[in-house]
Amino acid sequence: METHNILQYTVVLLAAAVIAVPIAKRFELGAVLGYLVAGAVIGPAGLKLLQNPEQIASISELGVVLLLFVIGLELSPQRLWVMRRLVFGVGFLQVVATAALIALAAYLAFGLGGKAAVIVGLGLALSSTAFGLQLLAERKELTSAHGRLAFAVLLFQDLAAIPVLAVIPVFGDEHGAAVNTVTALQKIGVIALVVVAGRYLLRPVLRIVAGTRIPEVFTATALLVVIGTAWLMEQAGISMALGAFLAGLLLADSEYRHELESQIEPFKGLLLGLFFVSVGMAVDLGLLLREPWLVVGLTVALLLLKALVLFGAGRLAGGLDRLQALSFAAVLAAGGEFAFVVFNLAESSHVLDQRTHDVLMLVITLSMALTPPLVIALGRFLATQQRKPEREFDRIEGDAPRVIIAGFGRVGQIVARVLRAQKIPYTALENSPEQVDASRRFGSTLYFGDPSRPELLRAAQADKAEIFVLATDDPEANVRTARLVKRVYPNLKIFARARNRQHAFRLMDLSVDGVVRETFEGSLDLTRQVLEALGQPPRVAADRIARFRAHDEALLKAQHLVYDDDAALIQTSQEALTELEQIFAADTTEDGGGKEWAGGVNRQW
Structure with a gap:
């Protein structure tokens, strides 16, 4: 095959693939079908752009x-x-x-x-x-x-x-x-x-x-x-x-x-x-x-x-x-x-x-x-065959709880286990029927229902409870429920799970009593183990993590005031990084005997 033919074949093949495959995938037909159609179009039976397959x-x-x-x-x-x-x-x-x-x-x-x-x-x-x-x-x-x-x-x-x-x-x-x-x-x-x-x-x-x-x-x-x-x-x-x-x-x-x-x-x-x-x-x-x-x-x-x-x-x-x-x-x-x-x-x-x-x-x-x-x-x-009939919310019975848990996934289950072990009465609400059925198999007591519905909160006797734990994994539903509880039950203390900083800011807007970022503590623990593996003494690594936690909590409160301003968020983040580096540098100087691990810390931070 001559050189100009090789170039022509290469250009035609690549152009056909680049055009046909995205179109096929756009209509959920798959890349393979795109390639087949491209070949049929450019081949001898189509536009005859290439004659010898x-x-x-x-x-x-x-x-x-x-x-x-x-x-x-x-x-x-x-x-x-x-x-x-x-x-x-x-x-x-x-x-x-x-x-x-x-x-x-x-x-x-x-x-x-x-x-x-x-x-x-x-x-x-x-x-x-x-x-x-x-x-x-x-x-x-x-x-x-x-x-x-x-x-x-x-x-x-x-x-x-x-x-x-x-x-x-x-x-x-x-x-x-x-x-x-x-x-x-x-x-x-x-x-x-x-x-x-x-x-x-x-x-x-x-x-x-x-x-x-x-x-x-x-x-x-x-x-x-x-x-x-x-x-x-x-x-x-x-x-x-x-x-x-x-x-x-x-x-x-x-x-x-x-x-x-x-x-x-x-x-x-x-x-x-x-x-x-x-x-x-x-x-x-x-x-x-x-x-x-x-x-x-x-x-x-x-x-x-x-x-x-x-x-x-x-x-x-x-x-x-x-x-x-x-x-x-x-x-x-x-x-x-x-x-x-x-x-x-x-x-x-x-x-x-x-x-x-x-x-x-x-x-x-x-x-x-x-x-x-x-x-x-x-x-x-x-999808039409698998659509299940609307399941009615469970009827909530029993004495008034001290705690109401909204959402019974990974977070809600841990809260419930600790409360149950101390015999603190609680009522758990979950809007996923599959999650309700799966949890009940392990002996958990919870009710199927949407915690953002006012009638369900009344049935759960929210007016007599002390604490409302907001552990749902949907940020929008999470904020919606917090807004409802704050409005209808202003005396109820709310402790909420946040997926990330933006979610935390929205919950802080509602003045909830406590916001916990779901991966924050686990990430800090992982970082502590990494620092120890790099040669830092456990005491020093734990102190570093404690200082970072306090610094980031303060930063979260400061950024809450400007979180809808991207330029201000970027500026505060850069300033916080510089401040954190100075804190760790000062700690290293004060410690005096940490030459072996100090360099590792400075490189990491």
Whole structure:
């Protein structure tokens, strides 16, 4: 490829990605779909800005190679053991059941040969790791029940892709069984050689490179390990992706795993995006226009069949409820990036003919394009199904309390435990039904209700209480409740939790009796431990923290007078820092014998 063509290709590819990906993400369609659409628009079937996707594909396949390397790095034996039931139970069930059903349909309904049908079934059984995890992350569902199960299934699919890629060249060998056996044994020997060499050579090499303390040399070494192993495997007639995966797997439990992952990640993201662009360029949109019913019908059939299997696997083996299983199925029903690699390799190995290959590539692309809108629509539907009927506030009974606690989260629970241990009567109010139910399981006595409602405060006998502890974690609700209590029950002393200085200022405006910043004391204790670890004697460190506490409390009161004036706030902060430095410098001089730790203090402050 000539130099000016390389520059033209680079400019067009980067411009397409920069335009298409933000638009796709703006509409919650995901970056992968943006790359696919960008490739279709600039490719031969679109604006014809780039005419030869094969040249781009040869480079972009490195994206999949790097993805497999990172996946191998993440597959530590400990992690697999912890997730073994989900990975090898649900994951195995989903892949085998989906592949068997699709292979059977391809063999009986479309007349594919046995080997081709098996490869089609296995390829379509795989979902997109990049696409699925991105969708879950964008919807903040990675830690949900269906998100954890989806991750486990994707993990097994990534593992399953390796033997599928390894077996395709053997399927495509037209020689006899004896030759196939010899070829297979040769490839197994190469794999064993890579494993042994990697086990005993990679770590010493990385240790030497790390000792140079030159980041770019470590980056180059990381790329050399991945690309070099992939090239070696390709020379032996084995998938490059398999080589990269083995390299990652060999380093999964090494001390350089996280450093390698951080060095590879930028290249992986860029090249994987380029891979999806090349796939979009190679999509035959003319085929969709010529045979729309076939392509659309196969796409819908794929989504329905995979969703059905995933729903069943999630319910029967994954322990999901009906709504969670629906979300799980929607995220993983589409085809994935490994299917593109599998079918490209199958076509080049003559396992699949050109037309079957083109149809499958278009079906996978359309299935991925349909997934984001389907997930969004399903999310809205599930939101209506999960909306619970309005729960009535609890009826508050019992004697008048001395203390009312508004909010029964981390702060309110500690206050309640201390009061209960001293048999001081209190009434706790919490407006989250989930928090109420969870706390009651541990024997806590509290009532469901909104503490900012006047009728609830009357029911809690606020007029007879002495103290009102405002421990809600919502600053707006916190201030609103404080204003109400101050107005209706002026004799009630209020002690409030503040999230930060601005929140504290607003509470101080209401003249509450006590304001406690929620992370202040914990931060001071952490700082004291840091100072001691730096060599300061415990007595000196404690004195420093006590002086800082008093200084900051005074600063808080001073800044409360000007907190709505940014310029004044900045000026008082700078003056306070200078004053604090002078206080610590004077302390060091007065102490006289603290030369060893004084320098450390001055550097830190």
